Amino acid sequence: MADSPAPPNTMSAEAAPSERTRVKRLPNRGAYDRQTIYRIVDASISCHIGYVVDGQPYVTPTAHWRRDEYVYWHGSSASRMLRAQGTARSVCFTVTLLDGLVLARSAFHHSMNYRSVMALGIPQLVDDPEEKMAALQAFVERLTPGRWREVRPPTEAELKATTVMRLRLDEASAKMRSGPSVEDDADLALPCWAGVVPLAVQAGPLQPDALLPPGTPTPAYLGAFKLG
Amino acid sequence: MADSPAPPNTMSAEAAPSERTRVKRLPNRGAYDRQTIYRIVDASISCHIGYVVDGQPYVTPTAHWRRDEYVYWHGSSASRMLRAQGTARSVCFTVTLLDGLVLARSAFHHSMNYRSVMALGIPQLVDDPEEKMAALQAFVERLTPGRWREVRPPTEAELKATTVMRLRLDEASAKMRSGPSVEDDADLALPCWAGVVPLAVQAGPLQPDALLPPGTPTPAYLGAFKLG
Numbered sequence: 001m002a003d004s005p006a007p008p009n010t011m012s013a014e015a016a017p018s019e020r021t022r023v024k025r026l027p028n029r030g031a032y033d034r035q036t037i038y039r040i041v042d043a044s045i046s047c048h049i050g051y052v053v054d055g056q057p058y059v060t061p062t063a064h065w066r067r068d069e070y071v072y073w074h075g076s077s078a079s080r081m082l083r084a085q086g087t088a089r090s091v092c093f094t095v096t097l098l099d100g101l102v103l104a105r106s107a108f109h110h111s112m113n114y115r116s117v118m119a120l121g122i123p124q125l126v127d128d129p130e131e132k133m134a135a136l137q138a139f140v141e142r143l144t145p146g147r148w149r150e151v152r153p154p155t156e157a158e159l160k161a162t163t164v165m166r167l168r169l170d171e172a173s174a175k176m177r178s179g180p181s182v183e184d185d186a187d188l189a190l191p192c193w194a195g196v197v198p199l200a201v202q203a204g205p206l207q208p209d210a211l212l213p214p215g216t217p218t219p220a221y222l223g224a225f226k227l228g
Numbered sequence: 229m230a231d232s233p234a235p236p237n238t239m240s241a242e243a244a245p246s247e248r249t250r251v252k253r254l255p256n257r258g259a260y261d262r263q264t265i266y267r268i269v270d271a272s273i274s275c276h277i278g279y280v281v282d283g284q285p286y287v288t289p290t291a292h293w294r295r296d297e298y299v300y301w302h303g304s305s306a307s308r309m310l311r312a313q314g315t316a317r318s319v320c321f322t323v324t325l326l327d328g329l330v331l332a333r334s335a336f337h338h339s340m341n342y343r344s345v346m347a348l349g350i351p352q353l354v355d356d357p358e359e360k361m362a363a364l365q366a367f368v369e370r371l372t373p374g375r376w377r378e379v380r381p382p383t384e385a386e387l388k389a390t391t392v393m394r395l396r397l398d399e400a401s402a403k404m405r406s407g408p409s410v411e412d413d414a415d416l417a418l419p420c421w422a423g424v425v426p427l428a429v430q431a432g433p434l435q436p437d438a439l440l441p442p443g444t445p446t447p448a449y450l451g452a453f454k455l456g
Binding site for chain 1: 343415433
């Protein structure tokens with residue numbers, strides 16, 4: 001990850017790299033097929049979105065979700081990020097899953113295992129109230145399937161206060177590294193420990209709200225809660 | 229996190245928000261003191277760096293580390309990201325720790341617990357070989373203290389093939405959310421479960437390299453390996 005950027009790609013069902021989107025360094029780390037890209041996007045709860053205001057890039061973390069070929073994110077209608085993104089300028093959507101530290105016998109060959117996706121494009125405002133509601137429903141259902149019918153749905157005012165954006169995953173690429181360290185042959189004799197420290201986002205013990213009525217059941221979707 | 233951007237701040241030991249850097253929405257989520265910012269930067273292994281090429285923002289994940297008021301990152305000298313960053317243009321350095329899903333009784337009040345830092349500025353190339361070596365040593369020691377003297381140090385050629393950048397954390401801010409969901413009073417009577425699903429990056433069981441000589445001891449710094 002550290003050693004090369006992953007500017008994305010024109011993504012077809014197969015793959016058709018454009019100049020600004022091909023993974024150039026370590027090209028064996030690049031992937032352009034939709035299923036690989038979707039799997040990585042779906043395995044992560046949050047993304048980082050890059051946008052430009054007055055020539056200055058900003059990178060803002062936000063939660064995302066996917067429906068078919070679109071990734072969605074949302075926020076307050078008063079947010080500067082979302083207003084800046086509503087001006088028909090291209091953004092960069094990046095998702096990264098850190099999978100491990102790769103400890104090599106030489107300082108130089110230390111690395112990270114990761115999966116990442118980068119997508120470029122002009123996001124669209126999801127403005128139609130029905131589409132907006134369906135998108136928010138998909139967001140809740142993606143992480144906690146079945147929860148949408150349990151919670152109070154958004155009021156008209158809440159819907160108005162919420163901006164939903166989406167980006168079509170047309171120009172996108174995935175980049176990843178996995179497996180053990182790559183070593184120079186001469187280093188294999190060194191007495192130093194080498195290997196991988198696997199990393200993953202884990203859910204800890206649930207923290208029920210203090211005001212829950214006693215006996216409120218824990219929903220099944222939380223017992224099965226799993227990331228990645 | 230989803231609901232507002234965290235454009236950063238002119239950061240002094242105390243706090244002196246500039247117009248482009250003040251946390252505007254939900255300002256109680258913003259923090260500008262150095263110690264808060266350093267703690268968040270140090271708790272995360274990797275960051276996202278935003279930079280602009282031909283008007284297009286790119287967001288690239290990379291590992292980072294901190295020494296005093298500077299954050300560092302590195303990569304291949306052949307990397308497009310690092311070449312683009314070497315042109316005296318301002319970048320955005322963002323670090324995000326996802327701490328939990330906040331499940332409210334209404335769809336609208338669902339949220340995330342997180343800690344994030346955003347810093348803007350023009351990065352510097354760390355060019356002096358001695359400084360570069362010291363920076364790389366700090367990188368290895370930050371995650372695995374004591375490992376630098378165990379591994380083969382970089383050769384001159386490896387050092388040349390590695391680009392090290394640093395950014396002074398002058399214009400930076402932190403943004404965070406913690407604690408339970410905020411609810412409308414009328415929603416408290418709903419029978420729906422509410423609470424927090426805590427999230428954290430965890431290290432899994434070590435994966436020793438297949439070519440390690442039998443009996444190679446596991447270093448103490450891996451037994452104690454902890455993130456966050």
